[in-house]
Amino acid sequence: MPLIVFCGIPGSGKTTRALQIKEYLEQKHKCQVVHLNEEILQMEKKEVYKDFQAEKFARGFLRSNVEKNIAGNTVVILDSLNYIKGYRYELFCLARAAQTQHCVIYCECDPQLAKENNSKNANNFTEEMLADYNNRLEIPIPKNRWDSPLFHLRSKEETPFEEIANVLLYQAKKSKDPVSTAPEIKFEINFLQELDLRVQSVIDELVQKQQESIQSNVITFSDCTEKLMINKQISLIELKKIKQEYLKITKHNPPKRIEDIKNFFIIYLQKVVERF
Incomplete structure (x- = not known):
């Protein structure tokens, strides 16, 4: 069933709106709704977001709970920071794999208002963490498939309940076909060849830069806007496995433009690396 992904800095009103949407869907549309966040899953924010490793575990735990519930007869609301575009892309892939909206x-x-709101929450973030996540937030962009449909809500704006319900419930029903009758995706003649070549070019460039022992954990690639952050070298065997996984996903969920393949692969690669 449909997935709602919240995004925003701590204290921006995500949980308040999530609970309002949950109540609206349950009462108006008779939906079963699963609301997921750190508090519900009994995670202490000061602990799970204190460093990179703890945060990586927290994101993985949230993601696994989304995956567990998205296949059921429920609407899943993920009420968390979700500030990394690569993580939002991963959640988008979960929804597409489940054939749902x-x-x-x-x-x-405003950061000052968020600070005031955060101070009222018992399970809150420190001031240093607030400033850090405000700087690290990768704002959703509607042109990105994984950030669309996007509802951009400011502090005093009303929540568009019915618009959200229409996107999730009615569009989902129209687009969801039984597996036996789902139309086969037709590719341009050269798409699969281009897909393989462009993904392999990223891998070749990464292997070369690792062999050159470049003194930086930020890897840039030719003709790409995305960058890869790594703390250790990735073996060729691991890269081949990641490539096969990405090719399989992309064949079922191809990008609109061939030019996006390399950037999308780098985003996917970043998320896999973070799970190492």
Whole structure:
């Protein structure tokens, strides 16, 4: 069933809106709704977001709970920071694999107001963490498939309940076909060849830069806007496995433009690396 992905800095009103949407869908549309966040899963924010490794585990735990519930007869609301575009892309892939609709709700908030709201929450972030996540937030962009449909809500704006319901419930029903009758995806003649070549070019460039022992953990690639952050070398065997996984996903969920293949692969590669 549909997935709602919230995004925003701590104290931006995500949980308040999530609970309002949950109540609206349950009462108006008689939906079963699963609301997921750190508090519900009994995670202490000061602990799970204190460093990179703890945060990586927290994101993985949230993701696994989304995956567990998205296949059921429920609407899943992920009420968390979700500030990394690569992570939002991963959630988007979960929704597509489940053949269901999804949307992103970005709660924009003035940092000072967010600070005041955060101070009222018992399970809150420190001031240093607030400033850090405000700087690290990768704002959703509607042209990105994984950030669309996007509802951009500012602090004093009303939540568009019915618009969200229409996107999730009615569009989902129209687009969801039984597996036996789902139309086969037709590719341009050269798409699969281009897909393989462009993914392999990223791998070749990464292997070369690792062999050159470049003194940086930020890898840039030719003709790409995305960058890869790594703390250790990735073996060729691991890269081949990642490539096969990405090719399989992309054949079922191809990009609209061939030019996007390399950037999308780098985003996917970044998320896999973070799970190492």
